[in-house]
Amino acid sequence: MSRGLSFWSRLWIGHWRCNNQECAESWIPLAIPISPADASLCDLPVAVKKPSAGALLLGLIPFAAMCFSVSLWDRIDPVLFGLPFNLFWLICWIVLTSACLWAAYAWETACEKRGRRAR
Amino acid sequence: MSSAAISLTMIFVIVAIGAVIGFLAGVHRKMDLEQWTVGGRGFGVVLVFLLMAGEVYTTFAFLGASGWAYSRGGPTLYVLAYLTLAYVVSFFILPQIWEVGRKHGMQTQSDFFSVRYGNKYLAGFVCVVGIVCFIPYLQLQLTGIGIIVSVASYDGIGRTPAMAVAVVSLAAFVFASGVRAVAWVSVVKDALMVFATLAIGIGIPLIHFGGIGPMFAALAHARPGHLTMPGATTNLGHAWFISTVLLTSMGFYMWPHAFAATFTARSADTLRRNAVVMPLYTLTLVFIFFAGFAAVLLVPGLASGDLAMLTVVRDSFPPWFLGVVGGAGALTAMVPAAIFILTAATLFAKNLYRPVFAPAMTDDQVAKLARSMVIVLGLISLGLAIYSSTTLVSMLLTGYAGVTQFFPGVVLGLYWKRVTASGVFGGMICGVAAAVFLMLSHRDPLFGLSAGFLALGLNFLITVLASLLTPTNGPRSSSTAGF
Numbered sequence: 001m002s003r004g005l006s007f008w009s010r011l012w013i014g015h016w017r018c019n020n021q022e023c024a025e026s027w028i029p030l031a032i033p034i035s036p037a038d039a040s041l042c043d044l045p046v047a048v049k050k051p052s053a054g055a056l057l058l059g060l061i062p063f064a065a066m067c068f069s070v071s072l073w074d075r076i077d078p079v080l081f082g083l084p085f086n087l088f089w090l091i092c093w094i095v096l097t098s099a100c101l102w103a104a105y106a107w108e109t110a111c112e113k114r115g116r117r118a119r
Numbered sequence: 120m121s122s123a124a125i126s127l128t129m130i131f132v133i134v135a136i137g138a139v140i141g142f143l144a145g146v147h148r149k150m151d152l153e154q155w156t157v158g159g160r161g162f163g164v165v166l167v168f169l170l171m172a173g174e175v176y177t178t179f180a181f182l183g184a185s186g187w188a189y190s191r192g193g194p195t196l197y198v199l200a201y202l203t204l205a206y207v208v209s210f211f212i213l214p215q216i217w218e219v220g221r222k223h224g225m226q227t228q229s230d231f232f233s234v235r236y237g238n239k240y241l242a243g244f245v246c247v248v249g250i251v252c253f254i255p256y257l258q259l260q261l262t263g264i265g266i267i268v269s270v271a272s273y274d275g276i277g278r279t280p281a282m283a284v285a286v287v288s289l290a291a292f293v294f295a296s297g298v299r300a301v302a303w304v305s306v307v308k309d310a311l312m313v314f315a316t317l318a319i320g321i322g323i324p325l326i327h328f329g330g331i332g333p334m335f336a337a338l339a340h341a342r343p344g345h346l347t348m349p350g351a352t353t354n355l356g357h358a359w360f361i362s363t364v365l366l367t368s369m370g371f372y373m374w375p376h377a378f379a380a381t382f383t384a385r386s387a388d389t390l391r392r393n394a395v396v397m398p399l400y401t402l403t404l405v406f407i408f409f410a411g412f413a414a415v416l417l418v419p420g421l422a423s424g425d426l427a428m429l430t431v432v433r434d435s436f437p438p439w440f441l442g443v444v445g446g447a448g449a450l451t452a453m454v455p456a457a458i459f460i461l462t463a464a465t466l467f468a469k470n471l472y473r474p475v476f477a478p479a480m481t482d483d484q485v486a487k488l489a490r491s492m493v494i495v496l497g498l499i500s501l502g503l504a505i506y507s508s509t510t511l512v513s514m515l516l517t518g519y520a521g522v523t524q525f526f527p528g529v530v531l532g533l534y535w536k537r538v539t540a541s542g543v544f545g546g547m548i549c550g551v552a553a554a555v556f557l558m559l560s561h562r563d564p565l566f567g568l569s570a571g572f573l574a575l576g577l578n579f580l581i582t583v584l585a586s587l588l589t590p591t592n593g594p595r596s597s598s599t600a601g602f
Contacts, residue, residue, distance in 0.1 A: 049218070050534060051211045059207045066200040067364045071357045074193070074347050076339050082332020084339065084346045090199045091405055097203045098398045101210055105395050 129442020188411025192350025320406025
């Protein structure tokens with residue numbers, strides 16, 4: 001399975017060039033503006049691997065499409081395949097969300113491989 | 120044989136097959152606490168998928184979602200959005216939770232808080248809130264079983280005896296074989312559920328309207344506002360949709376059982392792959408909506424929307440098929456209910472009773488206590504289900520408003536080193552208090568936003584501010600947060 005994914009990842013998002021600076025470096029949602037200046041507070045050995053920025057961006061796409069943009073697609077017309085537009089839109093995005101997460105998975109796997117090689 | 124006898128026999132046979140598979144799954148394995156609660160931490164993609172799908176697609180999806188499609192209309196679409204987005208959230212937190220869980224041998228959600236924050240009162244509080252939030256969710260499942268049996272018996276059997284039989288049988292198989300039983304019964308349940316859903320969702324519009332397209336056209340003509348938000352309601356508009364979807368998609372894996380299911384996985388990678396596949400399962404819900412929308416025109420004026428789908432099935436199909444749908448529905452209620460009882464029993468024994476009352480208990484004794492708690496919890500939830508009156512969806516949303524208050528503590532705990540026990544504790548208490556206050560005083564939704572979401576915002580704010588104002592925890596945290 002993983003070999004299949006890496007093939008598809010090259011095809012899908014290979015041109016995004018997952019370089020070490022972006023991927024290996026942790027991307028912490030809330031800590032950037034408010035992380036303490038005193039480094040001694042941060043000496044806890046943090047072993048949890050943070051998701052990469054690329055994967056997080058891919059994860060934001062479904063939220064934008066299915067949640068925040070609701071007033072744009074919540075209508076009956078145009079009726080597509082006999083379905084009201086809002087229902088049709090959500091059905092499409094169920095499938096596309098899976099695709100986004102697939103891409104995010106490939107991205108993370110590629111990042112991990114790169115990180116391991118760098119070490 | 121009368122129609123009622125045929126459909127009830129069918130339900131009984133299906134539930135019996137499920138129960139036998141559950142018992143067989145537990146045979147030949149030594150049941151220590153680790154095996155009973157997290158299946159020895161050895162589940163691969165398929166079993167984790169089944170376990171998670173088993174607990175996700177509950178009676179709520181089967182009867183509640185179609186019930187809302189019937190009684191509320193457009194706002195019910197939030198279900199499709201939130202279930203899908205919940206897996207997006209899971210992709211970014213479950214693998215990390217699993218890593219930490221393996222390192223520290225965690226079995227429950229409360230373990231996570233106790234290890235990360237080194238505060239047993241915080242862990243105890245999480246445990247109590249978790250158990251309390253299970254009550255409406257369990258109540259929902261039992262009410263579902265009651266509805267199924269009473270509709271399938273053509274109103275010949277009351278809800279109460281049906282729920283009583285269900286509680287006894289589910290307590291029996293959880294008692295005997297733990298989490299593994301649940302995963303395997305899910306196989307039967309999921310196969311039946313997919314079959315029943317497709318047949319209903321395609322069959323009903325076809326029989327009565329000549330197809331799905333004509334059905335929606337007729338509905339849009341007869342009730343122009345029903346298919347968009349706010350549908351048949353006045354206060355469930357777009358702001359409500361966004362806030363509820365955010366609340367529930369973040370809260371989804373904060374349910375103690377979903378959190379604990381993470382620990383059954385063999386690897387973090389299993390969980391990531393699982394998140395990729397799971398959204399597709401949401402597609403089955405679309406067909407349930409078809410049935411709910413069809414019911415608007417076919418059986419108007421029902422006392423409760425939750426009856427809509429089964430009533431339509433009863434009027435459209437032969438009794439044996441009603442039995443198959445009822446059986447699938449009954450398993451759909453019993454599998455999650457079993458998981459909830461299992462989780463709540465473990466939480467009570469391991470994270471509440473042992474730390475507070477009997478620190479000297481061995482793991483074996485905890486496992487025994489947890490097993491006896493299964494029976495106690497089954498009886499409590501039965502008692503509550505008999506006296507419940509709200510709709511299935513509102514029961515679920517009440518529970519969500521509570522469990523989502525764990526989200527800041529989990530996510531900041533994973534990713535923000537600066538977060539402190541006092542910050543999380545303070546935020547969580549305020550969040551839970553705000554949610555309880557808004558719900559009990561019937562201020563949900565408030566300003567068009569879901570009450571639980573407002574409480575979550577307050578919770579986040581207080582957690583961050585209080586964490587910045589309090590010093591990071593003492594030496595205890597630097598050793599425990601080997602995180």
